Amino acid sequence: MIPAAFDYVRAGSLAEAMNLLQRDPEGTKLVAGGHTLIPTLKLRLASPALLVDIRGIAEMKGIQVSENSISIGALTTHAELLVSEPLHQVLPIFRQAANLIADPQVRNRGTIGGSLANADPAADWPAVMIALKAELEIASVNGSRRVAATDFFVDIFSTALEPGEVLATIHIPRPATGMRFTYRKIRHPASGYAVVGVAAGVAVTGVAADVSIGVTGAASHAFPADVAAKFLVGKPLSRENIEEAARLQSAATECLSDRYASAEYRASLVRTETRRALLALA
Amino acid sequence: MAEAEKRHPVTIEINGTRRTFEVESRKLLVHLIRDDLGLTGTHIGCDTSQCGACTVEVDGLATKSCTVLAVMADGASITTIEGVSPAGSALDPVQTAFHEHHALQCGFCTPGMIMSARQLLRAHPDPGHDDIRHGIAGNICRCTGYQNIVRAIESLVAKG
Ligand SMILES: Cc1cc2nc3c(=O)[nH]c(=O)nc-3n(C[C@H](O)[C@H](O)[C@H](O)COP(=O)(O)OP(=O)(O)OC[C@H]3O[C@@H](n4cnc5c(N)ncnc54)[C@H](O)[C@@H]3O)c2cc1C
Ligand code: FES
Ligand code: FES
Numbered sequence: 001m002i003p004a005a006f007d008y009v010r011a012g013s014l015a016e017a018m019n020l021l022q023r024d025p026e027g028t029k030l031v032a033g034g035h036t037l038i039p040t041l042k043l044r045l046a047s048p049a050l051l052v053d054i055r056g057i058a059e060m061k062g063i064q065v066s067e068n069s070i071s072i073g074a075l076t077t078h079a080e081l082l083v084s085e086p087l088h089q090v091l092p093i094f095r096q097a098a099n100l101i102a103d104p105q106v107r108n109r110g111t112i113g114g115s116l117a118n119a120d121p122a123a124d125w126p127a128v129m130i131a132l133k134a135e136l137e138i139a140s141v142n143g144s145r146r147v148a149a150t151d152f153f154v155d156i157f158s159t160a161l162e163p164g165e166v167l168a169t170i171h172i173p174r175p176a177t178g179m180r181f182t183y184r185k186i187r188h189p190a191s192g193y194a195v196v197g198v199a200a201g202v203a204v205t206g207v208a209a210d211v212s213i214g215v216t217g218a219a220s221h222a223f224p225a226d227v228a229a230k231f232l233v234g235k236p237l238s239r240e241n242i243e244e245a246a247r248l249q250s251a252a253t254e255c256l257s258d259r260y261a262s263a264e265y266r267a268s269l270v271r272t273e274t275r276r277a278l279l280a281l282a
Numbered sequence: 283m284a285e286a287e288k289r290h291p292v293t294i295e296i297n298g299t300r301r302t303f304e305v306e307s308r309k310l311l312v313h314l315i316r317d318d319l320g321l322t323g324t325h326i327g328c329d330t331s332q333c334g335a336c337t338v339e340v341d342g343l344a345t346k347s348c349t350v351l352a353v354m355a356d357g358a359s360i361t362t363i364e365g366v367s368p369a370g371s372a373l374d375p376v377q378t379a380f381h382e383h384h385a386l387q388c389g390f391c392t393p394g395m396i397m398s399a400r401q402l403l404r405a406h407p408d409p410g411h412d413d414i415r416h417g418i419a420g421n422i423c424r425c426t427g428y429q430n431i432v433r434a435i436e437s438l439v440a441k442g
Contacts, residue, residue, distance in 0.1 A: 001329055007288055008307035008353050031354070038349050039331055041308070051307065053354055079343070083405075103420025104398060105334060108343040109350070 003041035010053045014060060017166055018141050020052045025163035030054050032075055032114040035106050060113070060168055063087050072170040074113025078102070081112060090174065093181040093199065097128050100185055102192055113167045116152070119159045119221060121256065122193035126153055126222030128183055129170065130214030131199035137169040144168065149214075153221035179203040179210060182280045185217070186269055188260060193217070195261050196269035198225070200277040208232045208241075213274065218255050218266045227252045228274055237282045246275040292356045296321070297365025305352045312336045312347040314355075315362060323363035323393045327422070334421030337394035338362045344401040346420070363393035366400070375438060376400055383434035387425035395421045399435050408439055 011017035021028050029048040031037050032055060040046045054060065054075065061073040065086045072081070081087065082098035101107060101124050115125045116136065129136075129149035136147050138161060147160045154160060161167060175181070185197030194217035203210040211232045213225035228249035235241045250271035255263040289304045296319060303318060315324050315338065327335035329348050336348040339361040366374045373381065376399050386392045395418060402409060402417030409417060414435045415428075423431060 002310075003308040006307055008290060008351070010356075031351075034351065034354065035331065035349055038310075038351065042310075042329070051351075055354065099416075103334070104401060104417060105337055105344045105346045105420040106331065108345055 001042035003038075004044055004047040006041075006048055006051055008051045008053065010056060012056060014057055014139055014166065014168060017052055017054050017057060018139060018164070020050075021164050021166065022141050024049065028052055030117075030166065032111040033077065033109040035102075035110040036114060036118045036120070054166070065090055066174075068174050070172040070174060072112060072172070074116075074167045074169060075111050076113075078107035078110050078112065078115075079104070082107060091132070091172070091181065093128060093132070093183050093201075097124055097183040097199070100124060100183070100187070100197075112170065116149075116170070117159060117161060117167050119153050119155075119157050120193065121156050121220055121222070122188065122191075122195070122197075122217045123222075124183070124185060124194055124197055124216060127194070127197050127199040127214035127216035129172075130222055130224050131181060131183075131201050131212050132172045132175070132214075133212060135171045136167055137171060138165050139168045140165040146171070150224050153223070156220045158221070175201065176203060176210065178205065180281055182277055184273055184277050184280070186273060196266055196273050198270075198273040198277040200225075200274070200281060202232075202237060202278065202281045204237050204282075206236070207234050208237045209234075213249075213277070215249075215253070215270060215274070218253055218270050220256060223253075225249045225253075225270075225274060228278075232278075237278070239279065239282070242275055242278040242282065245278065246271045249274055290353050290356075292352055294355055294357070295359040297361060297368070303352070307351065307353055309352040310348055311338075311340075311350040311352045311355050311360075314352040315347060315360070321362045321364050325390055325393060327390065327394075332422065333391070334394040334398060335391055337397040337421065339397055339401070342404075344397050344420075361397075363396060366396065374400075376403070376435075379434040379437050380431070383430050383437060385426060385430040385434040391421055391423040391425075395423065395431060399431075399438075402435065403438060409435070411436070 027049040060075040064071045078098045134149040181201040183199040185194040196217040199214040201212040211229040216222040228245035231245045255266035257263040293302045325335035327333035331349040
């Protein structure tokens, strides 16, 4: 399969990428790892006039763990997130989730920024970003702004990014002491994406003091499982409470239906996976 | 459209030799490797990023070359199966292990499988059975049922 013709330019800096995007925001596409975009071009589901390659932009790469927060450049690959020791020390959920994404070759190329910007309803990182209360730093020629992960995913393949904007950096507040996270998913047997995936975090001090849950795969975009979280806060993290929180969340979620999984099946998976994720932390 | 078809210079180091090409933006790396360089050991199976038959090493990382634009490889160092053991030299230990353990039947998946096995052993010198399965998850083999591929890789671990 050969893509339709387009022109190609490499951006050396974030400023250059923003300027290039500005000229024709509708006809231009950024390419990072290309592992979603290139298949789309080959299927001719997209035919931009210009591709702006951002892979070489140094300021959009790397992982920084500091006292109060962790920042991750949008161009950081899944493989880099998997192997990073400093990141693993503070947030082992990154290695756990990265290991469940695609396969070694795809992890070598695909980037976390590309995954978030693409907003596939079944992608894994969106659930993790929501559970971690990440803030996404978005840049354009008009300046930069930050959007909470919870508000970033708007619909199927649709985000808060406006034409001309670049997702530059992901900022994650350093979790409070005692807060532990886990990610689990039911894999689609062919694509490997999440039929339903749940990222959950809890801090327990006798009772559940803090609960943060992100769900992907179930609905048109990843979302915070606030119903379950609200139910649990202030209660002991017992099996009965977890069961009830998962049941309430499942009942409150409007699920997607497709040829592989009906809405009823997805709702059932929301319940099962939420329960299993929380039990793993109990 | 004329502008859209503009060609770009691409310089790569391929199996140790520097080469420069003029390519259309839309040309895939796998086509540069097979059609322009004549290195047909890199296969095209699915053409949809699933099977791993097109796996080559780009700057040391196993990569599905059907899902990379040739222009994006400008400046990269690429190793294909032909570069793993150049004509006249001894086979690479991974190739020898595949040979000894009957880890191929039709051989279509083998070049890609060897590239993934090399990456796995570099990143993980002492992989367990599950690590090996996980490490070759991006490569599909329709013949062997994977048993002998896993055995071949395990034999390299045992040898240290
Ligand atoms: C075989 C296969 C299996 C996969 N399995 C999984 C899986 O199990 N789970 C999962 O979550 N994903 C999976 N993926 C998707 C993979 O993780 C992609 O690499 C990722 O979703 C997109 O990242 P990318 O860097 O390749 O983005 P690209 O393909 O380069 O870009 C994707 C889109 O995002 C835009 N974009 C990219 N970067 C930015 C940015 N910084 N700012 C603004 N816009 C940007 C691009 O313009 C494009 O529209 C799979 C992919 C393949 C090919
Ligand atoms: S041909 Fe590239 S992954 Fe199958
Ligand atoms: S040996 Fe035939 S596909 Fe693997």
